[in-house]
C-alpha cells in the first residue's frame with residue numbers, strides 16, 4: 001500500500017505540491033495524472049526518498065523509503081523519468097551493478113532481461129539503444145528486486161504500440177499477483193485500459209481521486225474528466 005498523506009513540498013517561493021493525500025492499494029494499478037508541472041514527479045520523488053517533504057508523509061507499507069531496510073529495491077521498484085543509465089555502459093552491466101549493490105543474484109539479471117525482451121541487446125551499449133529499449137531497461141531495473149510495489153514515472157514514453165501492450169500485460173500480471181502499482185502518465189486511453197484507480201493533480205493539488213468509474217463517470221471518457229478536473233479553478 002502506498003499512502004501519501006498531506007504531502008506538501010515548497011521550493012523557496014514555489015509550492016510544488018500542497019496537502020496532497022491519496023492511497024494506492026495493493027492488487028491495483030493507480031494512475032497519477034495531471035498537466036506538466038502539476039506535481040506528479042515531486043510526489044513520486046518524495047515517495048522514493050529523493051526529496052524531503054516540507055510537511056506530510058509519503059510511505060510504502062507504512063514505512064518511509066529510508067526505513068525500508070538495506071535493500072529497498074526488493075520492496076519498491078521504480079522507473080524515473082530522468083534517471084538515465086551511463087550511455088557507455090552495456091545494458092547487462094547497468095543491471096548487474098544495480099543487482100550487486102542490492103544483494104540480487106546475476107541470474108535474476110538474466111531473468112529480467114528476458115522479461116523485457118532485451119536478452120539479444122544485453123551486451124550493447126546503452127547509447128545504442130532506442131528510446132523504447134532504454135525504457136525497457138529502466139523497467140528491467142525496477143523489476144530486478146521482484147518488489148511488491150512498483151512506482152513508474154511515464155513508463156509508456158518512447159514505447160511503440162507493441163511495447164505499450166507489453167507493459168499493459170506486465171502491469172496486469174503484477175497486480176493479479178497482488179502488487180501495488182503507481183503509474184504517472186499522459187496517455188489517458190492507455191491508462192484507462194490498465195488502471196483501476198486514478199488520482200488527478202493540478203497545480204499541486206488533488207482535484208479528483210477514485211476508481212476510473214468514479215472519476216470518469218458522467219464524462220465521455222477519462223480524458224474528458226481530466227480536462228474538466230484540471231481546468232476548473234479552486
Ligand SMILES: Nc1ncnc2c1ncn2[C@@H]1O[C@H](COP(=O)(O)OP(=O)(O)OP(=O)(O)O)[C@@H](O)[C@H]1O
Nearest residue numbers: 011014015016034035036037038039040041042043
Ligand atoms: N527543484 C525544484 N526547484 C524549484 N521548483 C521545482 C523543483 N522541482 C519541481 N519544481 C516545480 O514544482 C512544480 C511541480 O513539478 P513536478 O516536476 O512535480 O511536476 P510534474 O507534474 O511531474 O510535471 P511533468 O509532467 O512536466 O513531469 C513545477 O512548477 C516545477 O517547476
